[in-house]
Amino acid sequence: MTAGPAAVSASGQEDTRTRLLATALRLFTEHGVEGTSLQMIADALGVTKAAVYYHFKTKDEITGAVAEPGLRELDLVVAEASRLRRRGAQVDHLLTGFVDIVVRHRTLVALFSRDPGVTRALTDSWATRENFSVRMMEIFTGPEGDTNRAIAAHAAITGIALTGGAPQFADLDDDTLRAHLLDVGRRLLGRPRRVS
Amino acid sequence: MTAGPAAVSASGQEDTRTRLLATALRLFTEHGVEGTSLQMIADALGVTKAAVYYHFKTKDEITGAVAEPGLRELDLVVAEASRLRRRGAQVDHLLTGFVDIVVRHRTLVALFSRDPGVTRALTDSWATRENFSVRMMEIFTGPEGDTNRAIAAHAAITGIALTGGAPQFADLDDDTLRAHLLDVGRRLLGRPRRVS
DNA sequence: GTCTATAGTCTGATAGAC
DNA sequence: GTCTATCAGACTATAGAC
Numbered sequence: 021m022t023a024g025p026a027a028v029s030a031s032g033q034e035d036t037r038t039r040l041l042a043t044a045l046r047l048f049t050e051h052g053v054e055g056t057s058l059q060m061i062a063d064a065l066g067v068t069k070a071a072v073y074y075h076f077k078t079k080d081e082i083t084g085a086v087a088e089p090g091l092r093e094l095d096l097v098v099a100e101a102s103r104l105r106r107r108g109a110q111v112d113h114l115l116t117g118f119v120d121i122v123v124r125h126r127t128l129v130a131l132f133s134r135d136p137g138v139t140r141a142l143t144d145s146w147a148t149r150e151n152f153s154v155r156m157m158e159i160f161t162g163p164e165g166d167t168n169r170a171i172a173a174h175a176a177i178t179g180i181a182l183t184g185g186a187p188q189f190a191d192l193d194d195d196t197l198r199a200h201l202l203d204v205g206r207r208l209l210g211r212p213r214r215v216s
Numbered sequence: 217m218t219a220g221p222a223a224v225s226a227s228g229q230e231d232t233r234t235r236l237l238a239t240a241l242r243l244f245t246e247h248g249v250e251g252t253s254l255q256m257i258a259d260a261l262g263v264t265k266a267a268v269y270y271h272f273k274t275k276d277e278i279t280g281a282v283a284e285p286g287l288r289e290l291d292l293v294v295a296e297a298s299r300l301r302r303r304g305a306q307v308d309h310l311l312t313g314f315v316d317i318v319v320r321h322r323t324l325v326a327l328f329s330r331d332p333g334v335t336r337a338l339t340d341s342w343a344t345r346e347n348f349s350v351r352m353m354e355i356f357t358g359p360e361g362d363t364n365r366a367i368a369a370h371a372a373i374t375g376i377a378l379t380g381g382a383p384q385f386a387d388l389d390d391d392t393l394r395a396h397l398l399d400v401g402r403r404l405l406g407r408p409r410r411v412s
Numbered sequence: 413g414t415c416t417a418t419a420g421t422c423t424g425a426t427a428g429a430c
Numbered sequence: 431g432t433c434t435a436t437c438a439g440a441c442t443a444t445a446g447a448c
Binding site for chain 4: 413414415416417418419420421422423424425426427428429430
């Protein structure tokens with residue numbers, strides 16, 4: 021008996037929950053959080069609305085559960101970067117970590133980079149998307165508060181997130197996408213680039 | 217009697233319509249198109265829902281009217297760029313034109329760069345946001361179909377649009393914002409940069 | 413664990429008075 | 431040109447059977 025993630029006693033439950041979250045993410049990406057109803061999620065899963073409510077008490081809870089893994093990883097990477105001594109190392113660590121999260125989650129980071137519905141749903145449970153944005157901007161921009169750097173950093177974050185989640189690049193394998201997104205970040209943040 | 221735009225015989229009407237569109241844009245930016253109800257628009261204007269319906273038959277019509285001026289200008293700039301002979305000139309014209317539109321409309325371009333509700337509302341009347349994205353990508357990326365260039369171009373478009381519409385840069389005057397956004401575009405598209 | 417049935421609210425939209 | 435009043439339908443969410 022190989023223990024699955026968080027080894028559930030009864031089988032199937034964790035699977036339905038996972039399928040539900042994957043379906044919700046897909047629909048959220050396609051129609052936006054506010055544009056996606058519980059009915060749409062239920063229909064796509066082939067179950068009823070009430071079945072969805074068995075797994076999650078509210079729609080906001082679904083939104084939170086969809087966003088959680090990405091936000092958790094992002095939180096970790098930002099914290100790690102903050103602890104580094106040299107600023108160049110901070111920027112490099114945050115950039116590579118951020119790009120890696122974008123690539124592995126694809127549409128998810130793009131979703132909460134742009135959807136007001138996600139922010140609204142998470143204002144209580146998480147410290148808001150804006151908080152991540154601010155902390156990342158501080159590291160990328162540096163203490164000087166230079167406007168040009170701030171705008172470049174903002175463009176890097178949004179550009180990487182939305183491009184990594186764009187459907188037209190969905191076919192690219194992780195390594196290829198990661199390399200190109202890193203290149204985007206290095207250009208905008210003024211970091212040394214590898215051979216392209 | 218100085219003729220206003222499209223000189224309306226009765227006064228006041230054009231003004232209410234303009235106020236309505238400005239209010240709608242603000243709310244759309246804040247809550248997303250699907251997250252904004254006609255009730256919210258009416259309340260913000262201090263009128264009733266029925267008063268809103270006097271000016272526009274449907275919500276989609278409001279969305280279309282909000283997006284129209286930006287899309288019209290974008291369409292023009294893309295067409296102008298296409299007619300140029302040298303590829304470098306095409307890229308430069310499209311970049312400066314795009315940045316200029318972003319700066320003058322601020323939140324608007326960010327809105328239809330990211331909100332699925334806008335795309336859905338305009339699938340009939342306009343040839344869809346995707347069409348603009350494709351045409352811009354063709355010019356920015358070039359005929360070779362290089363993946364690195366395509367990703368850089370996509371990041372440039374989304375990064376410029378979302379950064380230009382970001383609330384944290386709303387205080388910057390047009391010239392400053394334009395210069396920095398141009399810099400972002402030139403870095404990503406590999407165009408020569410002026411002195412920073 | 414998934415269902416039916418339904419409550420209660422809000423939506424976009426219409427008709428018609430002023 | 432803006433209002434009141436109202437519509438049918440969709441929404442989130444709940445209660446309780448199986």
